[in-house]
Amino acid sequence: MSRFFVLTLNGVTQGAIYAAMALALVMIWRATKVINFAQGAMAMFTTYLAVFAIEHGTPYWVGFLVALVSGLLLGAIVERVIVRPVESAPALNVVILTLGLLLFLEALAPMAFGGQIRSFPPAFSIVGLRLGTSQVPFSPFDLFTLGSVVAVMLLLLVLFQKTDLGLRMRASAFNPEVSRLLGIRVGRMLTLGWALASLVGALAGVLIAPSLLLYPTFMDDVLVFGFTGAVLGGLDSAVGAVVGGLLMGFALTYVGGYFGSDLETVGALVILIAVLMVRPSGLFSVQRVRQV
Amino acid sequence: MLEVIDLTVAYGPVVALHAVSLTVPDGSMTAVLGANGAGKTTLVRTISGLTRPRGGSVRLDGRDITRLAPEEIARLGVAHVPQGQGVLAELTVDENLRLGGLWRRDPKGQRGALAEAYDLFPPLANRRHVAAFSLSGGERQMLSLGRALVARARVLLLDEPSLGLARLVLVQIMARLRTLVTERGLTVLLIEQNAKSALSVADEGIVLHLGKVVARGRAQQLLGEERLRHAYLGF
Numbered sequence: 001m002s003r004f005f006v007l008t009l010n011g012v013t014q015g016a017i018y019a020a021m022a023l024a025l026v027m028i029w030r031a032t033k034v035i036n037f038a039q040g041a042m043a044m045f046t047t048y049l050a051v052f053a054i055e056h057g058t059p060y061w062v063g064f065l066v067a068l069v070s071g072l073l074l075g076a077i078v079e080r081v082i083v084r085p086v087e088s089a090p091a092l093n094v095v096i097l098t099l100g101l102l103l104f105l106e107a108l109a110p111m112a113f114g115g116q117i118r119s120f121p122p123a124f125s126i127v128g129l130r131l132g133t134s135q136v137p138f139s140p141f142d143l144f145t146l147g148s149v150v151a152v153m154l155l156l157l158v159l160f161q162k163t164d165l166g167l168r169m170r171a172s173a174f175n176p177e178v179s180r181l182l183g184i185r186v187g188r189m190l191t192l193g194w195a196l197a198s199l200v201g202a203l204a205g206v207l208i209a210p211s212l213l214l215y216p217t218f219m220d221d222v223l224v225f226g227f228t229g230a231v232l233g234g235l236d237s238a239v240g241a242v243v244g245g246l247l248m249g250f251a252l253t254y255v256g257g258y259f260g261s262d263l264e265t266v267g268a269l270v271i272l273i274a275v276l277m278v279r280p281s282g283l284f285s286v287q288r289v290r291q292v
Numbered sequence: 293m294l295e296v297i298d299l300t301v302a303y304g305p306v307v308a309l310h311a312v313s314l315t316v317p318d319g320s321m322t323a324v325l326g327a328n329g330a331g332k333t334t335l336v337r338t339i340s341g342l343t344r345p346r347g348g349s350v351r352l353d354g355r356d357i358t359r360l361a362p363e364e365i366a367r368l369g370v371a372h373v374p375q376g377q378g379v380l381a382e383l384t385v386d387e388n389l390r391l392g393g394l395w396r397r398d399p400k401g402q403r404g405a406l407a408e409a410y411d412l413f414p415p416l417a418n419r420r421h422v423a424a425f426s427l428s429g430g431e432r433q434m435l436s437l438g439r440a441l442v443a444r445a446r447v448l449l450l451d452e453p454s455l456g457l458a459r460l461v462l463v464q465i466m467a468r469l470r471t472l473v474t475e476r477g478l479t480v481l482l483i484e485q486n487a488k489s490a491l492s493v494a495d496e497g498i499v500l501h502l503g504k505v506v507a508r509g510r511a512q513q514l515l516g517e518e519r520l521r522h523a524y525l526g527f
Binding site for chain 2: 170171177178182183185186
């Protein structure tokens, strides 16, 4: 089987996870103009909660649900307790707070769950599917990963584009003051935005944990690659985040596959620099000249 | 009925409004006039809850709304149409209009009000699915006004609706506004620099100068006072 084909299949699964992380970052950026550097750590923590449930005898799917629901709650709590009080302070304050939260969660996880490296069970077999007589390097779990990321993205798309709630959330993100004048409870919309973003991050966590092993900093790379994907896509665009995340997945597996895995991170950096030199505001950002 | 009682607002050491009082009875229109920096915008921002006053109060039908959040004041039926920047440029015309009445949770009434707004402002109907940033100044103003109608506001706070409007469009909008006041009992506080056009549709007028009320009276009467016109209104 051609190497390119193998790498492409790996790339799309990896990319789906980076896309989810990128989307989580972009959702928060759009709603509150903050890069949530704790996004990865929050996903790490919810993945620990999931593995905690599974180790205590619940089925995989209960653990999966625990991750998503705790992601939702954690996002809401972080917005209410950490972000809201410094809402009107300079953006840098919030960024520093998210960095603080990152350190806090990465210190709390080993205290709460033990410091040893854990494995995380996949929902489905990770043995490649058989096509006729040959085996392709694409397992049922890869399919599940891809499917659930796509499903969540479609659900978000419907929520934001087709529902009144989504309309209120978009309005709050674009212009909180005018939205409040229209009777929209912007505070609640922001909480919900953080909650949903954190749910998407939590999904990325449970999906990548089986192939990475679980330890307190296991999501750090995913955050960096997801962030790179988000910036590639223009930071302001949900579609851009997804495409950027996928591009990162492909790029990293191609670089790793053809040039050795040591170069993966360097490769990511080179791509980022190259794209930003050609399109400084990212691939999908819309620069609008406002009429006065 | 909208009542403003002894309202004092300050930005740090700068006092923007100095014990301003006014009453707008139901189904009437009061114009607030004055030059730049007179405190007109501060007045509406304080009524709609965006700016916190240092003293005094705002009452709606006798209820004190001074400390309510802007979104709660909006839900009482007060629509503040801010100066120029009132539309959500990233959203379509239709989305902007719908946003006005979402809090009512009344899809049926909402559809009716939406159809009515399109009826009233035909240029909007043609551009329903266009992003609002591509609209002209006049169309944006129509959109802001239409949105207040979709909200079925009882009290309308209009901040400089004439800004950037062609004379003809302004006359049309003012005429429509007048109809809504007379026929539906809409209560309007109209902030204007363009005193002549405002006083020609309003019932009452008050003139602000450096945060203080320097004159008030029937609109027709203010129009006739030459001294006032020269000193504060500039026509």
